Amino acid sequence: MSDRTWWREGVLYQIYVRSFADSNGDGIGDLRGILDHLDHLEWLGVDGIWLSPTMPSPNLDWGYDVSEYRDVHPDLGDLATLDRLVAEARSRGIRVLLDLVPNHTSDQHPWFVDARSSKEAVRRDWYVWADPRPDGSPPNNWVSVFGGPAWEFEPSSGQYFLHNFLTEQPDLNWWSEDVRGEFEDILRFWLDRGIAGFRIDVAHGLVKDRTLRDDPPATDDDLADVRRLGQRPVHKMNRPEVHEIYQRWRAIADAYDPPGVLVGETCVPGLDQLARFYGTSDDELHLCFNFPFIFADFDAEALRKVVEETEAVFPSSAWPVWTASNHDLGRFPTRWCGGREAGTRWALMTLLTLRGTPFLYYGDEIGMTNVPVAEGEVRDTVGVRLSSEAGRDPGRTPMQWNADRGAGFTGSEVRPWLPIGDAGSRNVAEQRSDRGSTLNLCRDLIALRRRTPELRSGTYRSLPSPPGTWAWRRGAGIVVALNLSDEDTTMPLEPATILIATDRRRDGEQVRGELALDPWQGAVLGLSS
Numbered sequence: 001m002s003d004r005t006w007w008r009e010g011v012l013y014q015i016y017v018r019s020f021a022d023s024n025g026d027g028i029g030d031l032r033g034i035l036d037h038l039d040h041l042e043w044l045g046v047d048g049i050w051l052s053p054t055m056p057s058p059n060l061d062w063g064y065d066v067s068e069y070r071d072v073h074p075d076l077g078d079l080a081t082l083d084r085l086v087a088e089a090r091s092r093g094i095r096v097l098l099d100l101v102p103n104h105t106s107d108q109h110p111w112f113v114d115a116r117s118s119k120e121a122v123r124r125d126w127y128v129w130a131d132p133r134p135d136g137s138p139p140n141n142w143v144s145v146f147g148g149p150a151w152e153f154e155p156s157s158g159q160y161f162l163h164n165f166l167t168e169q170p171d172l173n174w175w176s177e178d179v180r181g182e183f184e185d186i187l188r189f190w191l192d193r194g195i196a197g198f199r200i201d202v203a204h205g206l207v208k209d210r211t212l213r214d215d216p217p218a219t220d221d222d223l224a225d226v227r228r229l230g231q232r233p234v235h236k237m238n239r240p241e242v243h244e245i246y247q248r249w250r251a252i253a254d255a256y257d258p259p260g261v262l263v264g265e266t267c268v269p270g271l272d273q274l275a276r277f278y279g280t281s282d283d284e285l286h287l288c289f290n291f292p293f294i295f296a297d298f299d300a301e302a303l304r305k306v307v308e309e310t311e312a313v314f315p316s317s318a319w320p321v322w323t324a325s326n327h328d329l330g331r332f333p334t335r336w337c338g339g340r341e342a343g344t345r346w347a348l349m350t351l352l353t354l355r356g357t358p359f360l361y362y363g364d365e366i367g368m369t370n371v372p373v374a375e376g377e378v379r380d381t382v383g384v385r386l387s388s389e390a391g392r393d394p395g396r397t398p399m400q401w402n403a404d405r406g407a408g409f410t411g412s413e414v415r416p417w418l419p420i421g422d423a424g425s426r427n428v429a430e431q432r433s434d435r436g437s438t439l440n441l442c443r444d445l446i447a448l449r450r451r452t453p454e455l456r457s458g459t460y461r462s463l464p465s466p467p468g469t470w471a472w473r474r475g476a477g478i479v480v481a482l483n484l485s486d487e488d489t490t491m492p493l494e495p496a497t498i499l500i501a502t503d504r505r506r507d508g509e510q511v512r513g514e515l516a517l518d519p520w521q522g523a524v525l526g527l528s529s
């Protein structure tokens, strides 16, 4: 694997830091906890970790409301511990990416404290301010992603400020050259420290329409999230001018060796729009999350359609990303598979064998499911202010390391910041010693990918297969075949050997002319040359 392109062929792993491992018994996961579990990550075989926000923050949105961009939140550790984590992870072949939040800051950030102090403040222009309409109402019709108007009135200056998320998360003004310069410095600050790259929060949203035009109503083509808000964000987000910013960032990131990796949270409905974030000449983001795939139904045809279209519209230099769980949308074993183990195995096999970079979410490797969080225990502000169903806590609960009372996440007498799921039925320790477990399947797929060039970088081509199934070829020698139906199925296949099957008892089986798959079974096969 080339060092400069490690992120294309490797596997990335998202850690929600507060929930991974608590090293000091305060019930909150921390950087030291990650250091203590590098063995697991190395054993699993991941090449990089993306840490959910680590910077100081009042935590109204658990770190997505940053109050200082060049430091570490004291609940999680300090800069020295982060430096150690970067160095120790690196010595095990693992690189560390941070979450960067450039769209907005916390309202406690000194920039905003200054900006809101008066119309003449030095940093007034760092945020988006506008006069009320003649009747005193907000400047336009934009709605916040978290519900309600995206504008908050500031009585002292008689103007509104824009917040696309919580009121306490004012949007930065990316038309300001000072804001651009500041963030370019922030990128260098972390890249100089050995950070391998960034996941860029709301990457499609930074620039707003310069004249603040109203947004039109949502259409059926929009993603579910947009339809929920009833408004198509073509002016409050998704401005074409955002691409200039990423061209500048890419030049900065590419000056490092290996280049800093820029990964966009590009929540756009169309795959052609998504492709655009890679740049017209491979000069913007390195990787972009594919939300049409994440939001697709868990159905062979639906997933194949997104993958085929992605393959068709991406320019040859653009490298896809495959992910199915995250801290906003919850865990795929629940969302996609309704807790069905066979579905979880099927999905893991898909993520790890398509052409592109898989991003696993902590706990995916053991098939962790969403954990119900009782009304009084909701910690996500969105859940508290909107409705507990809207809350994102169920997908953010502590990692289940073992079957002890604190699940190996924290001490047995400690109350964790979010409730722990059923660690007795799913945990790392037990699955590690069970050769047939989800964890060992995940690890073996990662290892197979590492040693098989076709799986790392071979072309993707769909193969004809019966309804309810999906089969594809990687490069010349690998075939992946999956049955996502309740029926037994067979498909014609050249002579091949099953390298890994979701039902591990079939590993090593020889296939001659026809592959039979039970309901919900899948297999990676090596064609006999």
Ligand code: NOJ
Pocket: 061, 064, 101, 165, 201, 202, 265, 327, 328
């Ligand atoms: C996307 C993040 O993933 C989410 O957790 C956050 O609430 C919003 N952006 C706002 O930063």
Ligand code: CA
Pocket: 021, 022, 023, 024, 025, 026, 027, 028, 029, 030, 075
């Ligand atoms: Ca802690």
